[in-house]
Amino acid sequence: MVEREKLLAGVQQRPFDVIVVGAGINGAGVARDAAMRGLRVLMLDKGDIASGTTQWATRLIHGGLRYLEHYEVPLVRESLKDREILLHIAPHLVKPLKFVVPIYERSSRGPRMIRLGMIAYDTLSYDKSVPNHKMLSREEALREYPGLNPDGLLGAATYYDAQVEYAERIAVENAVSAVENGATVLTYAEVTRLLFEGNGSRVVGVEFRDRLSEDGAVYSAHAPVTVNVAGPWVDRVLGGSGSVSVETSENGGSDSGRMIGGTKGSHIVVDPFPGAPKNAIYVEARKDGRPYFIVPWNGLYLIGTTDFRYRGDLDYVKATEDEIQYLIDETNFVVPEANLSRDSVLFTYSGVRPLPFAPEGSEGSISRSHVVYDHAKGKSAAGGRIKVHGGGSPRAEGLLSIVGGKLTTYRNLGRQTTNVVYKKLGVKPPKSATDRIPLPGGKTPDLSEFSEEFRQRSGLADVLSRRLVRLYGARAYDVLAEAGDDDSLKEPLTDDLRESTALLGCEVLYAFRREQAQKLADVLLRRTMVSYGPHVALDVDEAAARVCVEHLGWSEERARREVEEYREWIERYTPKAFREGVAAG
Structure with a gap:
């Protein structure tokens, strides 16, 4: 702890160019990109690296096949490009994974629609190193995947995406690389408020509490730009500023001022089971039509995810018994031999996606894209076209908030955010190298x-x-x-x-x-x-x-x-x- 005490003492005196609040995959990606380009970076998190949303992902590096039906073509292309980059810069962690999409009479998307989607997916991933899709007849599907439920099966499609079994380690390696490039990283350092100057018109740093000290010692750090990339906790960081009240339904208030409206996703993990697929299954659930995955993972099988609006405690998210049974029932239907029960479940995990708040619309239709929101301008400075609700309070210079985003596109988000930081600093940004320089374990x-x-x-x-x-x-x-x-x-x-x-x-x-x-x-x-x-x-x-x-x-x-x-x-x-x-x- 001596080294930590030195870091804490030095933070108050050291000038930084940018403070990154949040050490999930997106925060770590921002910190690495910014540090590699020469910026003086401080990254803070109230917990550990990747201890929030990142550790509760489905652990896929994918283009988002289903995003095509919501016409999010730019997001799919961006994701497929970053998928290919990650296969090269982190080959120990990111590996190709074959998927099968069974097509049933009850499916909302028939063989023709699936085939068109697959062709579009292949076209958008023109620079890929994985094979193209393949359509299978009913007989071919049952021969290659004998565990599938044959009742009403019309055929199947196979295609490739990628898997990161340990999403946490992607974030850790980004943070380690950031430190090796000069960044300062402090975990268990909870930002309690933003520091303002000029009658609240400019954010000049943050105040944070050391959660590892017995007395909860409070420190401050200063930088001309602060990036709020706290995931589902983005509104909480803004609300802690003292200059703006961000009441959320989580605390029993209204949705006024809310930027994040995350949905909850739960997974179950089971041992290999009778009829278990040799590759991943991507299929529609019977009950609500939501696509979900049955994925070989870590010597086990990962099944998920659910997608429900969440209004509870962000610091304690747990799969409900209804969600667990939902995933068990759907798996048993798709793979009848599985015969899974509650006792088959080795463990579960559940988290909240940092999606933009959307007052209306189904959970599955909420965009998985991201924006780099500039609070000074009250609008997006980079990223996709997401409507940010709540006015993006507070309206202050020197403050950026990341809304939305997904594991696959973290690197591009980091690049875009660092470009905006340089623009805020009035300096022309050097070119990002995170697409070429491998993560530490990939070298x-x-x-x-x-x-x-x-x-x-x-x-x-x-x-x-x-x-x-x-x-x-x-x-x-x-x-x-x-x-x-x-x-x-x-x-x-x-x-x-x-x-x-x-x-x-x-x-x-x-x-x-x-x-x-x-x-x-x-x-x-x-x-x-x-x-x-x-x-x-x-x-x-x-x-x-x-x-x-x-x-x-x-x-x-x-x-x-x-x-x-x-x-x-x-x-x-x-x-x-x-x-x-x-x-x-």
Whole structure:
């Protein structure tokens, strides 16, 4: 914590060009782009990197096939272009994924409509490295995907998008790269208010509270431009300014002044099941016609998502039993052999999309595009054509807010936002390089060759070497180096030797020393990713805390407290492991 104290003390004296509020994928993308172009960047978040919306995504890097029916052609093209870029700059994290779209008599879109959509999708992704779509007859579909419900099946279409199994690590690597390019990143630093000058006409910085200090010490930081990229919490950041009242229904008020009107999306995670597809299924739900996914993921299956208006607590979002049953029922209908039950669900997760507030219209029709909103002008300075409600209060120079956006297009959002920041500073922006320079783990000419070399030279069992390359890519050697001469740190902390569960002690140290982790939960949920294994890390949390006691100087009291905090937090995932007593004692 000594290094953190130095950072906090220095922030008040150091001049910054831009303050980024929010360290989700979009905030981290803005921070990386701005730092790589030479700006002095401070990024703050009230939690950890990627601890909000980013960690609750469906984990797809996709063009948004269904956006075509809402005529969002520019968004689809932008997404498909960024999909291809991510396949190259983060090959360890982003990989091609084949999808099948079964077409039923009950489907709102018949074979002709699906075929036209697929042709348009291929046309818009003219620079792609993945195969084109293919239409399948009923017989071909059942032969290739025998688990599909044959009742009323007319045929199917297959196409390719991409998957990022660990969306959190994309954000972490963006933040790490930002720091390596000179940015200052402070997590658990909650912005409590915007700082104004000139009778409230200009934002000149922020005041924030250190959530890791016992006394909640308050600090201030100054910059000519502040970017509010807090996702679903955008309105809360604006409301904390003291100069504007942003009442939301979340707090029992009206929708007056509201910019964000997020919808809730929930997922369930299950073990492989009878009839499970070898590729991803993209299908319409019977009950409401909403498209959802059944995706092979992390050695398990990820099923989701729902899409409902959300008015509850943004800091505690949990899948309801109705949502869970909805996803179970729909899966059992599409794959009759699955026979899933509530007991089949290993865990769930749920989050709120940072979509623009829309008083009317269905949830699925709300645009997934984004705008960089300039509060001085009261309108968008970059991005798509989204109507921003609530007047974009407060009307002040030096303040930008990001409304909307999605995981796939974070890099382009970062580029556009940094361009606007430079314009605000009155300086011509250098060209962005985030489309060419790989993320830290992607810096290898050939990931396959690197993976084989690491397997041979690391001295690890194959499952462990695969795990490290899959998570850390080209930095797998750096992770292993944290073990030093202590071979025990190269041993799994669990008896379950799967890639998703076999946490090494050296990974824990790497997370704290090299990847901005501050808490045990940060390590388990958003660095080593073992929280998304079948046991949600309840089989390794105590062992990981023990590593911190022995190698980072934690007290026994801190270790106990951090384990308790993690277990309390993970309850919202309704983990089956709790019921089975994995965390007993």
